[in-house]
Amino acid sequence: MSKPPRFAFTKIFVDDIETEAAFYTAVFGMREKNRLTVGQGKDAVEEIILTSDRGDDSSLIVWRYVERATPPAGEAVLGFDVADVAATVRTVEEAGGTVDTPIEKMSDLGFAVAFVKDPEGHLIEITQKL
Known part of the structure; x- marks a missing residue:
């Protein structure tokens, strides 16, 4: 699990x-x-x-x-570590969110990252350790 x-x-x-x-x-x-x-x-x-x-x-x-x-003060980025960034991106879209920046594997840093937005447009960074 x-x-x-x-x-x-x-x-x-x-x-x-x-x-x-x-x-x-x-x-x-x-x-x-x-x-x-x-x-x-x-x-x-x-x-x-x-x-x-x-x-x-x-x-x-x-x-x-x-x-x-x-950007103006007050805007922030929420970050979540997940087991599967691709599956999480799919779930974001299914739940009404959007992809802001597609998945990028940063092998030299040891993680993959994608930026998504919730239904109201708040930016969320999701990361997966490689």
Whole structure:
């Protein structure tokens, strides 16, 4: 039996990634887990993954577009780790959601990712460990 989906992270768009990471570290005791720059051109993003010492490994990710304006404050990305990203994408569509960015396998990083939207247009990132 496969593991059920797990709420894994929330992403917020920021202009100054260093200042925002420092804020959440100072105020909420978050610690830096990882830094990534992924994508190309207008889709390239830089992100800092912050986590707590609670042991549940849920994360707050501050990220910014490298070549694009930051969306208005208040928009976030919900993230779920799933056992089968392709099956989850199908379920999203069956439940009235849409695919924003098709599945991309990032073998060098060890995961596959897709971005989908719920019926009201909220962005959700779904990931599967490879």
